[in-house]
Amino acid sequence: MDYRRLEGDLLLEPASATYKYLKVVVPKSKRPYLKSKLFRADLMLTDLRDRISASKESLPFPSARLRSRVHGATGREGFAEVGQRVTDDILRLIADEGRAASQFQSVLDFGCGCGRILRYLSSHMPKAEFFGADIDPEALDWCRSHLPFAKYSLNKENPPMDFADDSFDLIYGISVFTHLDESLQLRWLEELRRVARTGALVITTAHGLSRYEERLKKEQLGQLKKDGILFVRQKMKRDGLPDFYQTTFHTREYIEETWGRYFKVLTYKDRGIDDNQDAIVMTTR
Ligand SMILES: C[S@@+](CC[C@H](N)C(=O)[O-])C[C@H]1O[C@@H](n2cnc3c(N)ncnc32)[C@H](O)[C@@H]1O
Numbered sequence: 087m088d089y090r091r092l093e094g095d096l097l098l099e100p101a102s103a104t105y106k107y108l109k110v111v112v113p114k115s116k117r118p119y120l121k122s123k124l125f126r127a128d129l130m131l132t133d134l135r136d137r138i139s140a141s142k143e144s145l146p147f148p149s150a151r152l153r154s155r156v157h158g159a160t161g162r163e164g165f166a167e168v169g170q171r172v173t174d175d176i177l178r179l180i181a182d183e184g185r186a187a188s189q190f191q192s193v194l195d196f197g198c199g200c201g202r203i204l205r206y207l208s209s210h211m212p213k214a215e216f217f218g219a220d221i222d223p224e225a226l227d228w229c230r231s232h233l234p235f236a237k238y239s240l241n242k243e244n245p246p247m248d249f250a251d252d253s254f255d256l257i258y259g260i261s262v263f264t265h266l267d268e269s270l271q272l273r274w275l276e277e278l279r280r281v282a283r284t285g286a287l288v289i290t291t292a293h294g295l296s297r298y299e300e301r302l303k304k305e306q307l308g309q310l311k312k313d314g315i316l317f318v319r320q321k322m323k324r325d326g327l328p329d330f331y332q333t334t335f336h337t338r339e340y341i342e343e344t345w346g347r348y349f350k351v352l353t354y355k356d357r358g359i360d361d362n363q364d365a366i367v368m369t370t371r
Contacts, residue, residue, distance in 0.1 A: 125325075132160040146232045148200035152225055155326055156199035156261075165202060171360050172260055173206040179289055179367050180256075183352060190214045190256040194249070196278065196290075197262030200225040201233045207258075208235060214256070219247055224326060243270070243330055245277035253281045258289040261363060265331045267317045275348040284370050288349055292336040294364035296356035302335065314340025341366055 105124055112120050132150035141147060141162065150160040157165050180187050187210050195204045198218030208216050216236035220226055226238045239248050257278055263271050282288055299307065302316075310316040316335040342351050349368035358365025 128160055129154065132162075136162050145205050148225070148228050148232070151325065152200040152228055153202075155222065155225065156202055168360055169202040169206050172203050173210070175359050175365065176203070176207060176258055176260075176289060177210060179353065179355070179358065179365055180287060183287060183367060185287060187211050188213060192254045192256075192283075193217065194219060194254045194257045194281065195236075196257055196259035196274075197221075198225075198229065198236075198238070201229045201236075203258070203260055204229070204236055205233055211256075217249070217254070221328065221331075222326065243328065245273055245280075247277060247281065249281045251280055252283045255283050255286045256289075257282055257286060260289075260291055260359060263290050263336075264293050264334055264363060266334060267330065267332070268315055268334075270330060271334075272344075272348075275345060279348050279370065282349075282370050286370055288368040288370075290345075290366050290368070291359050291363035292341060292366060293334065294356060295335075295337060296364060297362060298335055306335075310335050310337060314344070336364075338364070 105121060108120060108124075109117055129150040136147065136150070143166065147153070147162050147165065150162075153162070153165045154160045157168065159165070177187055190211050191214055193207075193211060193214045193216050195201075195207075195216065195218045198204050198220050199222065201218065204216060204218055208214070217239065218226070218229055218233075218236050219239045219241050221241045221243065223240055226240055229236070229238050241247055259278075263274070266274065278288055295310070302310065306316055306318065314337045318333045318335070320332055338354050338356075342354060345351060345366065345368065348371075350371050351366060351368050353365070353367040355365040355367075357363070
């Protein structure tokens, strides 16, 4: 099983493998406790391994705990590889719209987490001023101390953000709308529209049918196809993230119609981000 892909599942490699064997001998009521202990052990071991093996990158890495929060896995290498691949995908999406990455002046990473994308994308846009916004104060504190070339701003559950109207000519939010319910999504789309300059590119992602059709339960799939959107509450709360942060799936038709009321949808690319989430490229109307 590809654990990296299973966002929302708190149990990570190698703890997942250990759990699989131990759970057979542990009563059901004690299994959540076992899971959380294995998760903590995984984080400690990963941080220890990082400390003794040097990284080739000049920028420091966040702790395994912060990485797991955005990434669904603890390892440093996987975090770096996904960050680089997503950066390449964003650059490709920008180029496909006939835009030069070097033209952007003011860039917002909406839901920057601990900077998995920002750390790579910023080097492709040396003239741009970078901003990161997130609801996670711990991740932002880490970014402020370790990725100081960008400015960071803490979001509340609901808009507004601390930015003036028309602030950004590029906004990207990777795997953010994949975690919000519909009403929060609509409020944040409105807010992104407020801070986007005329002609700005806005790149977001969705858990789409191209990847999830075969992974959802039959009733869930039926509901997704009927409503165009499916919000799923996870069994376990995500470490350090609020209760409103769950898992959402979309159909392409829903996004084109509903998000299309806020922005003009230029491109919808199945699995356009890391061959996993669908990519949506939009601009102001
Ligand atoms: C799966 S993580 C992805 C983080 C980052 N985009 C990346 O790809 O590494 C989703 C992020 O969205 C953030 N988030 C959720 N709702 C948000 C909101 N309304 N405003 C800003 N960030 C939000 C979470 O705190 C989390 O850092």
